[in-house]
Amino acid sequence: TQSTRPQRILTAVQKNATRGDPRSVVKAIDHFCRNKEWAMNVGDEKGCILDSVVSEVNPATVLELGTYCGYSTVRIASLLPPNAKLITLEFNPDFAAIARQVIAWAGLEDKVQLVEGASGDWIPKMKEQFGVKTFDLVFLDHWKNSYLPDTKLMEECGLLRKGSVLLADNVICPGAPEYLEFIRSSPRYKSQYFKSHLEYTKVEDGLEKSVFLGLVNEEWT
Numbered sequence: 778t779q780s781t782r783p784q785r786i787l788t789a790v791q792k793n794a795t796r797g798d799p800r801s802v803v804k805a806i807d808h809f810c811r812n813k814e815w816a817m818n819v820g821d822e823k824g825c826i827l828d829s830v831v832s833e834v835n836p837a838t839v840l841e842l843g844t845y846c847g848y849s850t851v852r853i854a855s856l857l858p859p860n861a862k863l864i865t866l867e868f869n870p871d872f873a874a875i876a877r878q879v880i881a882w883a884g885l886e887d888k889v890q891l892v893e894g895a896s897g898d899w900i901p902k903m904k905e906q907f908g909v910k911t912f913d914l915v916f917l918d919h920w921k922n923s924y925l926p927d928t929k930l931m932e933e934c935g936l937l938r939k940g941s942v943l944l945a946d947n948v949i950c951p952g953a954p955e956y957l958e959f960i961r962s963s964p965r966y967k968s969q970y971f972k973s974h975l976e977y978t979k980v981e982d983g984l985e986k987s988v989f990l991g992l993v994n995e996e997w998t
C-alpha cells in the first residue's frame with residue numbers, strides 16, 4: 778500500500794536522525810521537506826522565532842493546537858525546563874500515531890502529552906483531566922478558522938492568566954484574518970507581528986505573538 782507523507786517524514790527521521798537528539802530530528806524533517814516533499818511544519822525559519830519566544834517565556838505549561846507530525850512539538854519540548862509539560866492536541870489518528878513516534882525518537886515522551894481529539898472538546902476539560910490551572914504559552918497551528926473560537930474558549934475556561942502568551946502560525950499564509958482582526962483590536966491583548974516566510978519557501982508569512990493582559994478595567998464598568 779502507498780505510504781502517506783507523514784509516514785515518509787517519520788521514515789526520514791528514523792533513517793537520518795539520532796535517537797534522543799531532538800535537534801537532529803528537527804534537521805532531518807527540515808531537510809526532507811526542503812529537498813524531497815514540502816509539508817506544513819512551522820519549518821526552520823519561523824522555527825527560530827518560535828524557539829526565541831519559548832526561551833523568553835520559559836513556560837512551565839504549554840498547549841499546542843495541531844500536532845501534525847510533531848515537528849513543532851519537538852522544537853518546543855526540547856527547550857522546556859525540567860518538570861515543564863507540553864500538551865498537544867491532534868484529532869487525526871493517523872497524524873497522531875506518526876507524531877507519537879517522532880516525539881519518542883527525539884526522546885521527549887516525558888515532557889509531552891499528545892491528546893487525540895478536537896480542541897473544542899478538550900480545551901474545556903484541561904483543568905479536570907490534566908490538572909492544568911493556566912497555560913504560560915499556547916502555540917496555535919491547527920485549522921486557521923479555529924484560532925479565534927478556540928482563543929475565546931480558552932479565555933472562557935480560565936486557561937489564560939495575565940501574561941499568558943499566544944503564538945499563532947500562518948497569520949499571513951494561509952492567513953487567519955478573523956483571528957488577527959480580533960486579537961489586534963482587543964484591549965485584552967498586546968500583539969506583535971514577526972515577519973518571516975512560509976516554511977521552505979520565499980512566500981511571506983509570519984507569526985503573531987499576543988500577550989493576554991487579563992480582564993481590563995472597562996470590562997467591569
Ligand SMILES: CCNc1ncnc2c1ncn2[C@@H]1O[C@H](/C=C/CNC(=O)c2cc(-c3ccc(F)cc3)cc(O)c2O)[C@@H](O)[C@H]1O
Pocket residue numbers: 817818819842843844845846866867868869872894895896897918919920921923946947950951975976
Ligand atoms: C477543528 C479544530 N480543532 C482541531 N483539534 C485538533 N487538531 C486539529 C484541529 N484542527 C486541525 N487539527 C490538526 O492540526 C493540523 C492542521 C493544521 C492546519 N494547518 C494548515 O492548514 C497549514 C497550511 C499551510 C499551507 C500554506 C500554503 C499552502 F499553499 C498550503 C498550505 C501552512 C501551514 O503552516 C499550516 O499550518 C492537522 O494535523 C489536523 O489534523
Ligand SMILES: [Mg+2]
Pocket residue numbers: 817818819918946947
Ligand atoms: Mg502552520
